[in-house]
Each structure stands twice: as C-alpha cells, then as structure tokens.
Amino acid sequence: MRAARASDIRDLVVVALKGCGPYDTVFPDFAIMSLLSVSDLHTYFCSNGTITRAVDGVDFEIDKGEVFGLVGESGCGKTMTALSIMRLVPSPGEIVKGDILFEGADLVQLTSSQMQKVRGNKIGMVFQEPLTSLNPVLRIGDQLSESLIVHKRLSGEEARHISIGLLQKVGFDAADKRYLQYPHQLSGGQRQRVLIAIAIACNPSLVIADEPTTALDVTVEAQILRLLQLLIAEYQLSMLFITHNLNIIRRIGTSVGIMYAGRMVEKGRVDRFFEEPLHPYSKGLLESMPQFSGERRRLKAIPGAVPRLSDLPQGCKFNPRCPFVMDQCKVEEPPMYGVSGRWVRCYLYQN
Amino acid sequence: MGAMLSVSELRKSYEIRRTPFSVRKETIRAVDRISFDLEQGQTLGLVGESGCGKSTVAKCITMLEKPDEGRILFMGRDWVNMAEKERKGLRKEMQIIFQDPFSSLNPRKRVLDTIAEPLKVHRMVEKGSLSEKVLEVLKSVGLDEDFLKKYPHEMSGGQRQRVAIGRALATAPSFIVADEPVSSLDVSVQAQIINLFLDIRERLRISMLFISHDLNIVRFISDRTMVMYRGKVVETGETEELFSHPLHPYTRLLMLASNDKEGELEGQGAASNHGCVFLDGCSEKKEMCADDSPMLKGPSSHRVACFLYPE
Numbered sequence: 001m002r003a004a005r006a007s008d009i010r011d012l013v014v015v016a017l018k019g020c021g022p023y024d025t026v027f028p029d030f031a032i033m034s035l036l037s038v039s040d041l042h043t044y045f046c047s048n049g050t051i052t053r054a055v056d057g058v059d060f061e062i063d064k065g066e067v068f069g070l071v072g073e074s075g076c077g078k079t080m081t082a083l084s085i086m087r088l089v090p091s092p093g094e095i096v097k098g099d100i101l102f103e104g105a106d107l108v109q110l111t112s113s114q115m116q117k118v119r120g121n122k123i124g125m126v127f128q129e130p131l132t133s134l135n136p137v138l139r140i141g142d143q144l145s146e147s148l149i150v151h152k153r154l155s156g157e158e159a160r161h162i163s164i165g166l167l168q169k170v171g172f173d174a175a176d177k178r179y180l181q182y183p184h185q186l187s188g189g190q191r192q193r194v195l196i197a198i199a200i201a202c203n204p205s206l207v208i209a210d211e212p213t214t215a216l217d218v219t220v221e222a223q224i225l226r227l228l229q230l231l232i233a234e235y236q237l238s239m240l241f242i243t244h245n246l247n248i249i250r251r252i253g254t255s256v257g258i259m260y261a262g263r264m265v266e267k268g269r270v271d272r273f274f275e276e277p278l279h280p281y282s283k284g285l286l287e288s289m290p291q292f293s294g295e296r297r298r299l300k301a302i303p304g305a306v307p308r309l310s311d312l313p314q315g316c317k318f319n320p321r322c323p324f325v326m327d328q329c330k331v332e333e334p335p336m337y338g339v340s341g342r343w344v345r346c347y348l349y350q351n
Numbered sequence: 352m353g354a355m356l357s358v359s360e361l362r363k364s365y366e367i368r369r370t371p372f373s374v375r376k377e378t379i380r381a382v383d384r385i386s387f388d389l390e391q392g393q394t395l396g397l398v399g400e401s402g403c404g405k406s407t408v409a410k411c412i413t414m415l416e417k418p419d420e421g422r423i424l425f426m427g428r429d430w431v432n433m434a435e436k437e438r439k440g441l442r443k444e445m446q447i448i449f450q451d452p453f454s455s456l457n458p459r460k461r462v463l464d465t466i467a468e469p470l471k472v473h474r475m476v477e478k479g480s481l482s483e484k485v486l487e488v489l490k491s492v493g494l495d496e497d498f499l500k501k502y503p504h505e506m507s508g509g510q511r512q513r514v515a516i517g518r519a520l521a522t523a524p525s526f527i528v529a530d531e532p533v534s535s536l537d538v539s540v541q542a543q544i545i546n547l548f549l550d551i552r553e554r555l556r557i558s559m560l561f562i563s564h565d566l567n568i569v570r571f572i573s574d575r576t577m578v579m580y581r582g583k584v585v586e587t588g589e590t591e592e593l594f595s596h597p598l599h600p601y602t603r604l605l606m607l608a609s610n611d612k613e614g615e616l617e618g619q620g621a622a623s624n625h626g627c628v629f630l631d632g633c634s635e636k637k638e639m640c641a642d643d644s645p646m647l648k649g650p651s652s653h654r655v656a657c658f659l660y661p662e
Contacts (some may be wrong), residue, residue: 073537084508100382157395217400218564222608244538288542290571298549 034061036085036206040097043077043084052309054080054093056262059336062206062255067232067239069270071285073306074258074299078242081259082208084127085240087115103205115219121151124199128211130191134183140194140318141179144201151202166197171227195229201229208240211246225252246285250274259283261307261317263333268342278344280322316346324348353427354388355526355558356412361385361421363407381407383582384421389526394552394559396573396590398566398605405562405585409530412560413447414438418464426525443473444610446519450531452511456503462489463499464512469521483612485521492547509540515548533568541568566609570594578602581628582646588653598655601629627658635659 043055055077069261072078074080083089085100087107100107115140119125119224127133135143144166145159154162160179169174170193192212209228213221229252231237241253249256249270257267258279266279277283284302304321307313308349313320319329328347363382368375381404389395392540410416412423423430427442433441446469449455456465466485470476476484486496492513503511512532520525529548533541545568549555556592559628563569569576570590575589578599586599597603626641627633633640645653 073539218566218608219400219604246538285538288539288565290545298546299542301546302539303543305509305540306537 022063022071028201035064035066035103035263036240037099037101038081038085039099039101041081041084041100043080043089043093044096045093047092050310051279053262053312054309058259058262058264060097060257060264060267062240064238065236066254067237067257068087068243070240070242070259071246071249071256073244075306076259077262077309078259079210082125082210082240082242085208086119086123088119090338115324117151120147120198120204121202122205124202124204124207126192126195126207126212127197128214130188130195130215131183132190133195136183139180139182140186141181144179144194145341146200147198147201163197166201167194169231170194171223172196179305187220188216189223192216192220192224196227196231200235202239203235206238206240208242211240212241214243214245224291228252245287257290258285261312262309263345264336265318265345266343272342278339278342278349278350279318279326279346280327281318284321285300286330288325355391355426356389356423356560357422357424358412359386359422360387361408361411361423362419363404363411363416366418376589382411382418385579385582387584389558389560391525391554391558392556393575394561394573396576397560397562397579398564398569398576399579400564400605402581403579405564405579408579409447409560409562410447410599413445413528415447422488428572443469443475443522444525445528446524446526447511447528447530448515448519448532451535452508452515453503453535455515456511458503460502460552461499462501463492465514466518466521469518473522475522488517488521489514489636491551492544493518503609507540508536509543512536512544513547513660514606516544516551518600520551520555523555524557526560528562530562531564532561534563534565545572561625566594566606578605583628584647585629586653586655587647588649588651588655590653592653594651598653598660599629599657600633600635600659621640627656 039059041048041055041058042053043285045052045054058077060068060083069076070081080089080093084095087110089095095108097106102118103122103211107115110118110203134140141160141163144163145156147224148154148159148162162179164175164179167178172178172190172193186194212228213224216224225248232239232252241249243249253270255268256270256273257264258281259265260281262270266273266277266282275280277286284300287300288302302321307320315331316322316329316333319325326347334345334347334350336345337344339349358548361382362380364378366376366378369377385408387395390470397405398406398597407416411418418431425441428441430438437474463482463485466488467481470481470484474489482499486499489495489498494510494513494517498510498514506514516532532548535546549572552559561569561573571592575588576590576593577584578601578603579585586597586602593602594606597606625644627636627644630636630640637658645656645658647656648660649655
C-alpha cells in the first residue's frame with residue numbers, strides 16, 4: 001500500500017490548527033537567528049559535595065533544515081546536552097549556566113508550564129530505547145493522539161484521523177489496525193517508527209533524536225535511517241541527531257559536533273569533517289574504525305580510556321591520550337579556534 | 352590431525368510460552384542443523400542479527416547448554432557424550448569471553464582472584480607462584496600489576512574486558528569462543544581490544560570462534576565467515592571471498608545495510624516450517640523456495656544455501 005503523502009497530512013494539520021495559536025506570544029518570529037542556538041551551556045550534577053560536570057561549556061547552532069550530528073562516546077555529555085535543551089535533566093542535575101535560544105526564546109528561562117508547551121509540540125524527541133519509551137498499557141494510537149489533543153486541542157476523532165495518517169507516513173500498512181495495537185505487539189523497528197510518528201505529530205520545528213537506531217539490528221537500522229531521510233527531505237525537518245556512530249552522520253548529517261568529556265572539541269560541516277578531521281580525537285575516532293584496503297593490519301587505536309567526569313585531567317581533557325600533546329596542553333584548556341569556517345578546541349590550530 | 356573443532360548437524364530448540372499466561376508452548380528452533388569445521392589457528396567469524404541463534408551456538412559448543420542433537424568433535428574427541436569428569440579435564444583447552452564485562456566478572460572478586468580461579472580449578476600452578484603467573488597473564492592483555500588488587504567497579508569497560516580476556520587465556524587454551532566481545536565498548540576502546548585479539552591470535556596461534564553482529568569487525572578479524580539467519584547457516588566461506596562476492600540475498604542485504612546503503616527486508620512474518628528461512632524477507636524468491644528448504648552447496652571456499660545458485 002502506498003504511504004500517505006506528506007502534503008496530505010500537513011493540510012490536515014493546518015486545517016485542524018486554524019484559530020489556535022497560543023505560541024505566537026511566547027515565540028515572536030526572529031527570522032535572522034538560527035533555529036536553535038546553545039551557548040556556553042553548563043549542566044552539573046551536585047551530590048554529596050562533589051560536582052560532576054556532565055556538560056561543561058557547549059556551544060552550537062542549528063539552522064532551519066539542518067541536521068546536526070552530535071557525536072561522542074558514552075559519558076561525554078551528549079545525552080545531557082539533549083536533555084538540557086528539553087529541560088528534562090534528571091535530579092540532582094541542573095543547568096547552572098548558559099543560554100538555549102530556540103525560536104527567539106531562552107528555554108532556560110521559561111517556566112515549567114511554558115516549557116510544557118514546547119516539549120512534544122515545538123521540539124519532538126525520539127529516544128534510544130523504543131521498548132521503554134512507549135507506555136506498555138496504552139494503545140499506540142492513544143499515545144500518538146495524546147500530543148495532538150493536548151497541544152493542538154484537537155478532538156479525539158480529528159486526532160485519530162491525523163494519527164492514522166502519521167502511521168501510514170512512517171510506513172505502516174493497515175494503519176487503522178495498528179492504531180489499536182499495544183506496544184508489545186510490535187517489533188523493535190516498528191516501535192521506533194511509532195516514536196518517530198509521535199515526535200513529528202505536532203509538526204515541530206526541531207526533532208531531537210537520541211541514538212534512535214542504536215538498539216536495532218543493522219537491517220532495521222537501515223530502514224529507520226531511510227525513513228528519517230525521507231521525513232527530513234519532505235518536511236524540511238531540522239534535527240539534532242545524537243549518536244556514537246560516525247557512519248550514520250556521514251549519511252544523514254549536514255553538520256557535526258564532536259564531544260569529549262563534556263566539551264565540544266570540534267564542529268563543522270559534515271563533508272569537510274570527513275575529508276579532513278581536525279582535532280586529534282576526531283582523527284583517532286575515524287582511524288579506529290575497521291577499513292579494508294586489502295591487507296589486514298592493526299587498527300590505529302586511541303590509547304587509554306575515556307576519563308571519568310569526576311576525575312578529569314588538568315588542561316586539555318584529551319591530553320593524556322593525545323599523540324600530539326604539548327606542554328601547553330597540560331596546563332590550560334584550549335579555547336575553540338576558527339579554522340576556515342570550522343571550529344576546533346586544540347592548540348595545534350592556534351596560529 | 353583433523354580439525355580443532357568439528358560440528359555436525361547441531362540442533363537446539365527451546366520451548367517458550369508466548370506470554371506468561373499462555374497455556375500452549377511453542378518450540379523455537381534456535382539452532383537448526385548447523386555444521387562447520389574449525390582448523391587449528393583459524394578464526395571463524397559468525398555474523399547475524401539478534402535472535403538468529405549465534406549465542407546459542409556459542410553455548411552449545413562450550414556445553415553451557417546441551418545440544419538436542421548433533422555431534423561436536425573437539426580435538427578429535429566426542430565433546431557432547433564424554434563423561435563429565437573427562438570433559439572437565441579438557442575444558443581448560445576451551446574458554447569463552449562474553450559480551451558484557453560488567454556482568455561477566457564477579458563484582459566481589461579482585462582481578463587477582465578472577466584470573467587465578469581457572470588456574471586453581473585446573474591445578475595448573477603451584478601455590479607459591481600463583482600471583483606471578485597471574486601477573487604474567489595480566490601483562491599479556493596489556494594491564495600491569497596495579498590491577499591485581501582492583502575490583503571490577505574500579506575499572507573502565509575496556510579494562511574489564513581485558514581482564515575477561517585474561518581469564519580466558521590463563522589456562523593457555525587452544526580454542527576460544529568470543530561472543531560479541533567488543534559490542535559493549537566505546538569506539539575508541541573497541542579498536543584496542545580488536546588489536547589485542549589480533550595479537551593473541553598471532554602470538555599464541557589460538558583458534559577462535561568470533562561472534563558479532565558487526566560485519567566490519569568480522570571482516571577485519573576472521574579467516575572464514577559464517578552468516579546465520581533464523582537458526583540456519585545461509586552462507587559460509589573464506590572471508591574475503593564471501594565479502595567481495597556475497598551470494599545469498601540475506602547476506603547482500605546485510606552488507607548493504609551495514610554500509611549505510613539502502614536495502615530493505617520485504618517483511619518479517621513468522622518463520623514457516625518448510626521452505627527457505629529467508630522466504631519472507633527475500634525479494635528474489637521463486638515458487639520452489641516456499642516448498643523446499645535449500646541446502647548449503649558449493650566448494651568449501653564459498654557455500655550458499657539458496658536456490659538462485661543451482662550448483
């Protein structure tokens with residue numbers, strides 16, 4: 001069966017939305033600014049007198065229609081960056097410093113009820129574990145309709161109509177039957193499709209996808225990525241895509257930011273990044289992936305391990321593992337240097 | 352001398368209830384008539400997606416699960432029907448490394464005790480020289496004496512996996528089963544552990560069954576590769592031959608998917624009792640595929656179970 005066209009659904013949403021625009025007051029139009037601009041974000045966890053700096057000075061912008069890949073290893077703060085944007089940082093975590101400008105409003109300053117109107121409405125989110133992020137005792141249709149009813153004030157019948165269209169959009173046959181099913185009746189890939197449908201239901205300006213394919217098998221992962229690509233093209237979705245897999249970003253990203261130990265160490269356009277990564281850590285990451293050039297030789301691994309956030313080295317956080325380390329690196333942390341339109345946090349580029 | 356390990360017609364099924372309240376039990380054929388040989392010093396890669404039976408193969412070979420049917424010859428001896436006492440003696444020649452070093456190491460044991468245990472069990476070391484021997488093992492996996500007194504929670508994932516590898520190597524085995532040994536590690540650490548495997552193989556000439564869902568890693572590390580789907584081997588052969596000319600539609604799909612190209616399963620219904628295991632997912636199926644299940648055919652350098660390839 002043919003999937004419904006994007007324009008059909010958008011028309012439905014537009015018709016249903018006539019006359020309700022409670023966000024215009026909260027979000028005046030700032031045409032020149034980027035869609036999302038995170039600057040100097042610090043998210044710390046304080047417990048028992050110790051401070052864990054999960055996110056420690058992260059800056060980036062996402063323009064309209066851009067897919068920004070946030071890449072890093074476990075514990076580098078990429079998920080906490082996403083949760084900070086959604087204002088969902090779990091206790092005892094706290095945003096201690098920084099601005100998150102989204103469509104002109106600073107999300108850090110919003111009250112929780114204002115923030116409620118952003119979450120799921122202006123910003124959609126897809127989580128890593130499709131199994132745990134759906135409610136097992138509710139039908140998927142009800143979970144999908146919920147945000148339309150809450151945010152767009154649609155009647156149950158209107159929401160059902162749009163939801164079924166969305167289910168078709170994300171690739172379900174017999175969507176009206178799927179609407180009545182429970183999460184356990186779906187496979188992992190199908191659940192992830194439902195979550196994607198929920199994330200785009202309210203036509204958000206930004207979708208945050210946190211490792212959306214990590215828990216899936218390779219063939220299913222390929223399907224989900226293809227679906228995301230289709231949606232990005234059709235809706236001109238702006239997306240913050242979090243992953244540890246650089247290959248995925250090479251495929252769907254337009255810009256990329258590499259995080260290490262709570263900091264952004266490099267950011268720039270995807271094509272340039274893969275042509276020539278700048279930061280020693282980015283180089284190491286790319287080189288440590290198995291490649292095939294005929295003979296089988298040892299991989300160029302990055303020595304050592306990712307440091308614990310509670311026990312970070314002095315100076316550049318990557319210096320104990322860096323092959324190009326200088327004296328300077330052990331004393332003071334480098335700032336971000338601009339290198340022909342890209343940014344890198346490394347003294348090698350200070351001139 | 353023949354193969355290090357020779358498996359023929361291995362079968363294992365489990366009875367499950369579909370939901371906790373189901374009265375009816377269903378039989379899942381986790382491993383369905385699998386045969387393969389592994390030569391001395393060779394690394395055999397086993398790839399497949401979750402639920403295809405790769406871990407069950409690992410469990411049956413190590414006799415952590417008793418196979419329902421089939422024969423396993425290990426170093427020329429009947430491994431399945433051997434007396435328990437005799438098998439225990441031979442076990443030091445076969446060791447296993449699991450995926451998750453967070454759960455495969457005892458949290459209450461120090462590294463010293465963890466690595467010493469197999470040495471003690473197999474009485475391979477005199478009391479006085481125990482810590483010396485353990486240190487030697489630790490060094491061979493790239494850790495130093497500071498680690499002897501550490502508990503698992505004091506180490507990173509990569510270090511823990513090194514300890515797990517050290518424990519497996521302590522008895523100087525001739526054969527190792529590695530079940531997804533790098534999947535739970537960070538990318539930068541993954542490369543270190545893969546290098547460690549390359550070292551071990553080169554230095555100790557150990558035979559290895561390397562199980563992974565990551566085609567790139569299997570291609571990198573193994574001499575021969577076996578592709579599993581729903582309990583059956585659909586294609587097997589020398590690694591470079593298999594990766595450069597994949598034949599089975601499932602293998603081709605898997606490669607497209609892992610190279611971030613498009614490729615899509617047709618559908619994913621329940622496996623039927625007869626016909627090809629890949630029937631539902633295949634875009635090139637013919638009439639005969641639904642009636643009969645294809646056997647592995649071809650020269651030993653590259654065998655495939657698919658009717659598209661008649662001889």
